Amino acid sequence: MRIVLYRLLAVVLPLALLEILCRNQIIKPLTLPAPSRIVLGLWAMIENGTFNAAIVKTLTNVALAFGLSVVVGIAAGAALHRARLLRTLLEPLFATYYAIPIYAFYPLFLIVFGLGDAPQVLIGFMLAVVSMIVSTLSGLDSLPPVLAKTPRVFQLGPVETIRRVTLPYAAPYLFTGVKLAIAYAFIGVIGAEFIMSSTGLGYEIRFAYDNLDNNVMYPLILLILLISVTVNMSLDRWDRALQARRGRV
Amino acid sequence: MRRTIEANPSLFLVIMLLALWQILFWLVGRNALLPPLETILYLARLLQTARFWGHIAETGTAFIVALAISIVAGLAIGLALGINRMTAEVFEPFLLASNSIPKIALYPIVLLIFGIGMPAKIAFGAIHGVVPVAIFTLAACSNVPPIFFRAAAAMRLTRWDLIRSVLLPAALPDIFSGIRIGFSLTLIGTILGEMFGSQSGLGYLLMTAIGLQNIQVIMSVTLLLVLVAATVNTLLLKQDRRLRQPGG
Numbered sequence: 001m002r003i004v005l006y007r008l009l010a011v012v013l014p015l016a017l018l019e020i021l022c023r024n025q026i027i028k029p030l031t032l033p034a035p036s037r038i039v040l041g042l043w044a045m046i047e048n049g050t051f052n053a054a055i056v057k058t059l060t061n062v063a064l065a066f067g068l069s070v071v072v073g074i075a076a077g078a079a080l081h082r083a084r085l086l087r088t089l090l091e092p093l094f095a096t097y098y099a100i101p102i103y104a105f106y107p108l109f110l111i112v113f114g115l116g117d118a119p120q121v122l123i124g125f126m127l128a129v130v131s132m133i134v135s136t137l138s139g140l141d142s143l144p145p146v147l148a149k150t151p152r153v154f155q156l157g158p159v160e161t162i163r164r165v166t167l168p169y170a171a172p173y174l175f176t177g178v179k180l181a182i183a184y185a186f187i188g189v190i191g192a193e194f195i196m197s198s199t200g201l202g203y204e205i206r207f208a209y210d211n212l213d214n215n216v217m218y219p220l221i222l223l224i225l226l227i228s229v230t231v232n233m234s235l236d237r238w239d240r241a242l243q244a245r246r247g248r249v
Numbered sequence: 250m251r252r253t254i255e256a257n258p259s260l261f262l263v264i265m266l267l268a269l270w271q272i273l274f275w276l277v278g279r280n281a282l283l284p285p286l287e288t289i290l291y292l293a294r295l296l297q298t299a300r301f302w303g304h305i306a307e308t309g310t311a312f313i314v315a316l317a318i319s320i321v322a323g324l325a326i327g328l329a330l331g332i333n334r335m336t337a338e339v340f341e342p343f344l345l346a347s348n349s350i351p352k353i354a355l356y357p358i359v360l361l362i363f364g365i366g367m368p369a370k371i372a373f374g375a376i377h378g379v380v381p382v383a384i385f386t387l388a389a390c391s392n393v394p395p396i397f398f399r400a401a402a403a404m405r406l407t408r409w410d411l412i413r414s415v416l417l418p419a420a421l422p423d424i425f426s427g428i429r430i431g432f433s434l435t436l437i438g439t440i441l442g443e444m445f446g447s448q449s450g451l452g453y454l455l456m457t458a459i460g461l462q463n464i465q466v467i468m469s470v471t472l473l474l475v476l477v478a479a480t481v482n483t484l485l486l487k488q489d490r491r492l493r494q495p496g497g
Contacts (some may be wrong), residue, residue, distance in 0.1 A: 099433035
């Protein structure tokens with residue numbers, strides 16, 4: 001309980017300090033408007049629905065990239081788990097994958113696919129899918145050999161085996177992958193929108209910045225921060241609840 | 250065949266990727282891609298010009314300063330929070346959450362504070378790199394067995410001695426992993442920082458090439474970045490594994 005209080009303080013105190021600094025013009029409004037004004041601006045924006053189209057566009061693309069990466073990641077992970085040789089071959093790629101600046105491929109995607117939604121979704125997908133593959137692999141690796149034999153003893157079919165044994169056992173690992181995948185899908189899609197696109201939250205922030213329109217830019221940045229932090233924290237809480245339940249069994 | 254591949258997976262991986270690239274080129278054509286050999290030759294030609302080295306030097310300087318800031322600040326934050334159980338528990342969720350933020354959304358703020366130029370690039374690179382270093386350092390501190398702290402208390406070590414001769418050596422492998430990830434993210438951050446509001450550097454080169462649809466430049470700069478990032482990361486990964494071996 002005390003920890004929650006301290007956490008609250010750790011958020012509120014810096015914000016209060018910023019508010020005071022901004023109100024007294026020590027931080028110029030051209031650099032940063034007062035936090036309270038940003039919040040009010042965001043509220044008005046949501047009420048007016050000015051940016052609803054952009055919000056929906058971004059969230060749809062993030063959902064697409066995320067959904068694709070989960071489905072493809074689990075399927076590819078399961079397939080690689082069987083294909084030993086291909087796995088040894090790809091292992092070094094997975095190890096260095098996140099060191100590669102994926103955004104550097106964005107220009108190529110723009111040329112190949114044009115300025116539609118595909119390049120953004122593809123960047124989000126490319127960032128997210130590998131963490132899903134790696135998590136699936138480590139989930140399947142952790143399956144004790146005895147749990148591979150038991151379903152055979154009970155003569156379960158492949159579908160039943162996956163549903164009753166493999167999936168429940170690998171679930172915590174898959175969940176880690178899902179958490180990472182959703183964060184990466186956000187980072188990829190919004191980053192790509194920011195670099196070059198014609199719609200979405202990233203694009204709107206870039207547009208507002210180019211026009212020095214702080215009254216639009218800061219509320220939108222706040223919105224992105226709120227969305228990604230909320231999603232991340234609620235998944236984290238869910239994960240912890242699941243693990244606690246597991247620990248008790 | 251199988252054994253040769255297993256003995257040297259990286260080499261065969263590179264061969265496979267090059268083959269895939271060539272096939273992709275045959276599929277989509279010259280308007281969108283350059284084949285591997287031509288890209289390498291073009292990159293070699295670029296590397297002979299002084300202008301290109303100017304861009305590399307610019308990016309390299311920004312990156313090295315940003316990396317230094319990431320490591321020092323990340324270590325400082327991680328140690329300051331990790332040395333006390335209470336602060337570690339209070340601030341850990343903030344650090345984890347900041348890892349999932351699309352930091353590119355913060356870029357306009359960085360530009361407004363630092364203005365266009367070198368400091369903005371450095372700041373943007375450091376924003377990316379500092380979080381993983383701090384997270385790994387914090388986690389490393391909580392992974393140090395409590396008995397080490399009790400032994401240190403019994404020997405009446407000062408706080409500084411505790412950090413220097415107990416905490417850092419015990420946490421080194423984890424901290425090194427953090428620095429490895431911080432390295433890649435700082436590079437990505439620096440390049441992203443150069444793509445907007447910058448007049449030089451590899452990121453700027455990429456951005457202008459997009460505008461001109463200059464595929465040769467896009468592909469050779471991308472190849473160069475991927476090569477550098479992958480090579481350094483592989484070396485760091487090797488060192489990382491060596492640190493984790495018992496007695497290493």
